[in-house]
Each structure stands twice: as C-alpha cells, then as structure tokens.
Amino acid sequence: MIVLAIESSCDETSCAIVKDGHEVLSNVVSSQIEVHKEYGGVFPEVASRLHIQNINFVIKEALDKADMTFSEIEAVAVTQGPGLVGSLHVGVMAAKTLAWSLDVPLIPVHHIAGHIYANKLSGDLAFPLLALVVSGGHTELILMEKDYSFEILGKTQDDAVGEAFDKVARQAGLSYPGGPIIDKLAQQGKKNYQLPKVKTENPLDFSFSGLKSAVRQLMLREERNGRDIIIEDLAFAFQMAAVDELMKRLELALTKVDVKTVVLAGGVAANSQVRERSASIKKNNPELSVLIPPLWACMDQAAMIGLAAEHAYQAGFVADCEISAKSNIKLPH
Helix, strand or coil, rough: EEEEEEEEECEEEEEEEEECCCCEEEEEEEEHHHHHHHHCCCCCHHHHHHHHHHHHHHHHHHHHHCCHHHHHHEEEEEEEEEECCHHHHHHHHHHHHHHHHHHHCCCEHHHHHHCCCCCCCCCCCCCCCEEECCCCCCCEEEEEEECCCCCEEEECCCCCHHHHHHHHHHHCCCCCHHHHHHHHHHCCCCCCCCCCCCCCCCCCCCCCCCHHHHHHHHHHHHHCEEECCCHHHHHHHHHHHHHHCCCHHHHHHHCCCCCCCCEEEHHHHHHHHHHHHHHHHHHHHHCCCEEEHHHHHCCCCCHHHHHHHHHHHHHHCCCCCCCCCCCCCCCCC
C-alpha cells in the first residue's frame, strides 16, 4: 500500500509518501521554528495560518520527490490528534479532501503512535514493547502487548519533559526551542549545582514542575549571594536531573513488565544524554532490543504517520469525511 501521510499537529507542516509500511519514499517538512522564536514558543494562531500557506507546497514536493502522482496513492493518513486544534484542522481538512477526491481510504493516526512507529526506521518492533515517550507535550511510559494497542503505565503529572526544557531555557535567558540549546551547553558543563529528586505517588509517573521551580530558586539564590550563574553548569545540572528521572522510571518499569523491545519516541529522544543512557540499558539486558529513532525522525514529521498508518488500517482505523481534528484524543487500547 502506498500511503500519502500528513502531519500538522504543532508547528511543522509535513507530507510523506510511505510504501508498504516501512519504505519512506519522501518526507518533506516545512518548519516554523524561526517564526516562533520571537514569541519564545509556538503561537497557535500563527501556526495554523502558516500551515494553510504551506500545506499544498509540501504535498506537491513530497509527490515530486517520490516521483509519483496522485493516481498512484492508495490511502491517505493524517494526524487526527492530539495537538493544537487549529494546526490539526488544516492537515485533517487536506487529508479528507484528498481521500474523497482520490476515492481511497482515510486513515486517522494518533500522533504518539506515529512517534512510536518511527522506530521501524531503526529495527523490527518485537512485542511486548515498552515505549518511553518524551516530547514537548507528552511524557509517558507505554506498554504495547501487540500492534496498535497501547497501555499507559505512567505519565507526567504536570509539565512534559520537553516543556520543562523550554521553560528552564526561558528562565535562563536562552532562545527557543530550549532542548537543543540546553543539551549543547550541558556537554560543556560540569557537576557544580545540586537539584532535588522528584517523588510521585505512582512510582512510574513523572513530574517536572518542581524541578523547573528548583532551577529558578537556584538562580535566585546565586543572585542573592552575589555569584554569577554558570550557565553551562546549570544546564548540566538540569539535564542530568531530568534524564535521571526518565531513566529511573524506565528501569523500574522494566522490572515490572516483561518486554522484548524498548523504544524512544518524541522530540526529546534527540537529546544526547537520553540516547546514551537508553542505549546503555542493553548492557544489563543483553536479550532486550533497544531502538532509538534517527535524529531527524525524533521531530514531528509525516513519515512517522505513514509508518504507523498500515498498522492503524489493519486494526480497523478507517474514517469517513465526517471526522474532525481532536486536540485531546486517547491512544487506542
């Protein structure tokens, strides 16, 4: 099956052509990062307007790069949610129009499912599978006993980890997006500042709001004592604390569920420490397959939606033109 996939959940307008659920023939992304930098984060109304401007261009370019025409498309897949409703609406409307005009199936895909299935680019997904989802809007531990079936074992009680990276960067006067900047600075820093560990009622749940506040208190304390904050050491301390929280819960989950595969999913999967620490899990679990998506596939893009689409289709997720974008939608269970 040749699928044309569309992703527009936040600030990237993307279209991809995926063949047989594993071969990415093209993947075009129009990013809005430079536009949103002046706001210090994604401005929803601006994002949706830019999606409207970009959607036709990325669809055409994806077809051109795959050397295909609309007549060869056998299904259309789209991110139905979660995300910014205005942004999602643009992609969903485009997908509905294409599916109707081409008379092909319309496959709604959950955004997080797409991030998980992006790991097909790194290897086979053997089930049961445990996914550590780390992005700007989500931080979750998800168990998959079979294809396109998701059980949330733990989730953030407040900020997502990517959101915390952005907020700490803003507190420190750094640019947006904060994650890559903090990662780069942390590699130049050393252990100088101490941040508290986080406790949650469910040991598999996450919490980053307190950690973000602790960074602010640390900065104020240094200022009161007349000391300049060493930004590289601050980045090192925050990144180390945040990644420790992620890895501690991932390792605890592995003692509670028996799985064959562990995968990373989401934008924070591009973080150097997250990737390094996740890969090291295999040392203590040699029979465990640990998959980490390529750096480009950690970000929001349509290839991941196309990779997930075949599994969604086989699980019965086919829609008509009555579907709508949903800013908050649960994973199939």
